Amino acid sequence: MSGRAWLLSDTPRSRGQARLGRAYLGWLAFLDNPLAVVGFAIVAGLVLAALLAPWLAPGSPIDQDLGRRLLPPSAEDWFGTDELGRSIYARVVHGARLTLTIVVLVAVIVAPVGLLVGTAAGYAGGLVDTVLMRITDIFLAFPRLILALAFVAALGPGIENAVIAIAITSWPPYARVARAETLTLRNSDFIAAVRLQGASPLRIVLRHVAPLCISSLIIRVTLDMAGIILTAAGLGFLGLGAQPPLPEWGAMVSSGRQYLLDQWWVATIPGAAIFVVSLGFNLLGDGLRDVIDPKRQ
Amino acid sequence: MAQQTARPAGASASLPPAVSVFLRFVAAILLTFLGLTAVTFVIGRVVPIDPVLAVVGDRALPEVYARVRAELGLDLPLYRQYWIYLENVLAGDFGTSVITSRRVIDDILIFFPATIELATLATLVGVLLGVPMGVMAAACHGRWPDHLVRLLGLVGYSVPVFWLGLMGLLLFYAELGWVAGPGRVDIFYEGLIEPVTGFMLVDTVLAGEPHAFRSAIDHLILPVAILGYFSLAYISRMTRSFMLEQLGQEYITTARVKGLSEARVVWRHAFGNVMVPLVTVVALSYASLLEGAVLTETVFAWPGLGRYITDSLFNADMNAVLGGTVVVGAAFIGLNLFSDLLYRLLDPRAG
Numbered sequence: 001m002s003g004r005a006w007l008l009s010d011t012p013r014s015r016g017q018a019r020l021g022r023a024y025l026g027w028l029a030f031l032d033n034p035l036a037v038v039g040f041a042i043v044a045g046l047v048l049a050a051l052l053a054p055w056l057a058p059g060s061p062i063d064q065d066l067g068r069r070l071l072p073p074s075a076e077d078w079f080g081t082d083e084l085g086r087s088i089y090a091r092v093v094h095g096a097r098l099t100l101t102i103v104v105l106v107a108v109i110v111a112p113v114g115l116l117v118g119t120a121a122g123y124a125g126g127l128v129d130t131v132l133m134r135i136t137d138i139f140l141a142f143p144r145l146i147l148a149l150a151f152v153a154a155l156g157p158g159i160e161n162a163v164i165a166i167a168i169t170s171w172p173p174y175a176r177v178a179r180a181e182t183l184t185l186r187n188s189d190f191i192a193a194v195r196l197q198g199a200s201p202l203r204i205v206l207r208h209v210a211p212l213c214i215s216s217l218i219i220r221v222t223l224d225m226a227g228i229i230l231t232a233a234g235l236g237f238l239g240l241g242a243q244p245p246l247p248e249w250g251a252m253v254s255s256g257r258q259y260l261l262d263q264w265w266v267a268t269i270p271g272a273a274i275f276v277v278s279l280g281f282n283l284l285g286d287g288l289r290d291v292i293d294p295k296r297q
Numbered sequence: 298m299a300q301q302t303a304r305p306a307g308a309s310a311s312l313p314p315a316v317s318v319f320l321r322f323v324a325a326i327l328l329t330f331l332g333l334t335a336v337t338f339v340i341g342r343v344v345p346i347d348p349v350l351a352v353v354g355d356r357a358l359p360e361v362y363a364r365v366r367a368e369l370g371l372d373l374p375l376y377r378q379y380w381i382y383l384e385n386v387l388a389g390d391f392g393t394s395v396i397t398s399r400r401v402i403d404d405i406l407i408f409f410p411a412t413i414e415l416a417t418l419a420t421l422v423g424v425l426l427g428v429p430m431g432v433m434a435a436a437c438h439g440r441w442p443d444h445l446v447r448l449l450g451l452v453g454y455s456v457p458v459f460w461l462g463l464m465g466l467l468l469f470y471a472e473l474g475w476v477a478g479p480g481r482v483d484i485f486y487e488g489l490i491e492p493v494t495g496f497m498l499v500d501t502v503l504a505g506e507p508h509a510f511r512s513a514i515d516h517l518i519l520p521v522a523i524l525g526y527f528s529l530a531y532i533s534r535m536t537r538s539f540m541l542e543q544l545g546q547e548y549i550t551t552a553r554v555k556g557l558s559e560a561r562v563v564w565r566h567a568f569g570n571v572m573v574p575l576v577t578v579v580a581l582s583y584a585s586l587l588e589g590a591v592l593t594e595t596v597f598a599w600p601g602l603g604r605y606i607t608d609s610l611f612n613a614d615m616n617a618v619l620g621g622t623v624v625v626g627a628a629f630i631g632l633n634l635f636s637d638l639l640y641r642l643l644d645p646r647a648g
Contacts, residue, residue, distance in 0.1 A: 137325075138332035143588040143629040146606065147336070150622045153610045154340040230457055234592050237459045238607055253460055257596075260463055261471045268467075271460030279455035 026291045036287020042280025049096040057090035061247045070263045080265040083255065084245075088265065091247035092273050098248045099277060102163055102232045102241075107221050109167040114174020115213060119205045121175070122182025133179065140172040145231060152240040159248075162241040166231050170224065177220050181213040215292050223285035226278035233274045249274045315642070322638045326630065331383075333626045337619045338382050342375075391620030396612050401620035404605060409624065410495025411481060412594070412601035416586040418521045423528025424579055430529070431536025435544055436563045446533050453530020458589060462523050462596035469519055477515035479598035486512055520597045527589065528582045535578045536571065543567040573643045580636030584629045 008025070012018035030036055049056060065085035073080040079088035121132035151165035185191060186209070194208050235241035236250025244251065249270040256267030349366045350357075357365075366372055370381055385391070391401035434446035469475045477483065481497050482490065486509040490500050498517070501510035543549065544567050552562045591603030598604075602621055609617035 134328065135332075138329050141329045141630045141633045142333060142336070143584070143626055145591055146588050146603075146622050146625050146629075149591065149606060149610065150337065150340050150618055153615070153618050154343050226455055230455075233457050234459065237457075237592065238595060239611070250457070250459075253457075253463065257463060260467055264467055267460075267463055271457060271463065274457045274460065275455055278457075279451065282451060282455050 030287055030291045033287045033290060035283045036290070039280045039283025039285070039287055042276060043284050046096050046100060046277050046280065049093050050100045053094045053097055057087070057093040059087050059090045061086060061091040061094040062245045070259060070266065072263070073265055079269045080263070082252070082266050083259060088252075088269055091252060092249070092270055095247040095249045095252065095270065095273065096277075098159065098242055098246060099229060099232070099274075102159065102166075103225050103228050105163045106166050106170065106228050106232075107225070109163070110171045111174055111217050111221055113167075114171045115178045115210055115217060117171070118175040118178025118180075119182045119209050119213060122179040123186050123201065123205050123209060125186075129179075132175070136172045136175045139169070140176075142169065144169040145234060148231060148235060149238070149240065152235060157240045157243060159242045159246075162232055162235045165235070166228060170228065170231075173224070174217060174220060177216050178210075178213045181216050182209050185209055185212055219285060219289045219292055222281060222288055225281035225285070229274060229278045229281065318638070318641050322634060325637075326634050329630045329634070330627065333630060334383055334386055334623065335379065337623055337626075338379050340622075341382075341615060341619050386623060391623065392616035394609065394617040395614045396609065396617070401617050404617065405602060405620060405624050407492070407495065408600060408602045408605040411497070411599060412587060412590050412603060414496045414498065415517070415520055415524060415590055415593070415599065415601060416583060418517065419524035419528050419586050420579065420583045422521060422525025423532045423582055426525070427529040427532030428536050428575065431533040432540055432563060432568060434533065434537040435540030435567075436559070438541060438544075443537075446537060450530045450534040450537075453527055457592075458523065458527060459592040459596050461526075462520070462593055465519050465523055466596070476519045477512065479516075479596075481513060481516055481600065482509055483512045483516075520593055520599060524586055524589070524593055528586060531582050531585075532575075532578055536575060539571040539574055540567055543570050573640060576643065577636040577640050580632050580639070584632040587628055587632075588625060 006017065007021045009017065009021065012021055030040075063086070065081075068077075068081050068085040069083060071077060071081040071085075077087050077089060079092060082088055082091070117132055117136065121129040121136075147169050148162070148165035151168060152161050155161040155164065182205075191204060191208060194204055199208075232241055233248075233250030233253075236248040237254045239251070239254060242248030242251055244255070252270035253267045253274075256263070256265075256270070259266045349362055349369060349371065353361055353365050363372075370378060373381075389402045391405075393399070394401050394404055397404055430442075430446050430449075434443040437443050466478065470478045480487075482501070486501075486506070490497070490504050490506065490509055493500050493503050497513040498510065501507075501513050540563075544563070549562060549567060552566050553559075557566075588603075590599075590601055591607060593599065594601045594604040595607060602625060606618055606621040606625075609615075609621070
């Protein structure tokens, strides 16, 4: 029996086979959507660039060479050099690490917080629900960028603080998604069965409700990635994110601004990198939603 | 904000629906505003700068330090401090800006109109172009106008606004010379125009300066086009999805079967039902432009509130930063909840 036939079997012999079969079907549906594949390729490219940065761009992204300032793109320096003679190619490739770090950190903070708040509110109901959702609504009504700005102003500029500021302002939608999912689950039979077996509410929420909310959250996270990247780049552009000499893309656009009219590549190329990467996450998120979200099938 | 939590059973059962909607609306505004001020208050407290030291200097005697601390109200319990802060904010008192040495509220009154001018014009662009584009896309579902609108939306959701602004300056200002560069008017006119309303287009007309008016338009075109594009991307995408939902309904089939023209089916029947949720979308888009102007204003050296906040930030002028945050936040919250209220009032099902 070929691997493909085994995966697509109508009568799987084990749970593992059934699960792999579902995943394979999802993968096939995903491959059917060319835009989603492009998005996947871009995101995979970002991850590879971050992992392999020292090999892809052997030069240092930080060491200055003032003899080679503001050189236009050439065979030697694909993207030219910046105002301190650093290779923009090396800086863009190494910048992938910063971008990926920020995105992953924000997602790792925000998704569990949203998941906990949302499932707790949805499962407990009553007063807990009202209070938690009021707080969520309040945060949802805040202007994200301005608030992130004020937080960074208080905490001081830097990547960690930018991550904290973005995380504080972006958890509410996750709580809402998780709550909506929990509400559809809480009265189902299997939850009642678990409850009758004597499971504590904590166990029910963490072991039985939360895992089922995760696929919705993953879609939401992927769709949000572009927004997170843009906000982080915006903070970097304003000088409030990663500090020099770190090769953060937004900060690179900002420092290239003063050379815009004569040396266009200094600001243009890092900005294009931000654009391509957030486009990739948007395409991937749309594709994932079509595959994972059962309501759309 | 469109879907608020359901009304608790029995609450305000004796009140007419419009009144209870209004009461809940007021409660939501108050609560959210309390939350906003609580956040800015906390931010103001965690700043690593000791406000007492900023007044007395670091060589002051302990007694002087303690006295100033008491004068500033910092020895009071936190909830009292918050209460005082809230009273000040409600009275429009955000303290004095360290840099301009004016009251922060006066500064905001000078800078905010520039932001409003930009955001309003951009929203106009977004509505006038975005709504017809969204309707067209839905009417031609799966054909090229649809793909074009989706592409425009996708790019709009992915491109960094500050980069697009810089590219716009590079192309249309530096290369082609079609538009004017950064700033609100040519330097020649700066200071000549009496700021009556704060809106440059109005002020130049009031001052009877047609050339300055022309110059103001030249300066507005590019930032308005850039921000308008983001508004358009959002509005056309939402219009498209609302329209697709309506066009799939049975009453549309009925209308078609009756032999109505396609234009009438799309614009009268489907679009008529889309207008209510669209009001919400437009209000949200306007609110996000007020906020998103922070980056655009930096790129275009636009003397608006966003730029005021960032400039103050770099000078550690916390009063100005927090004052600006509260004002933008209040405008944002107001628009958010206003759109929610409109939705409830206009849509008979939601009331």
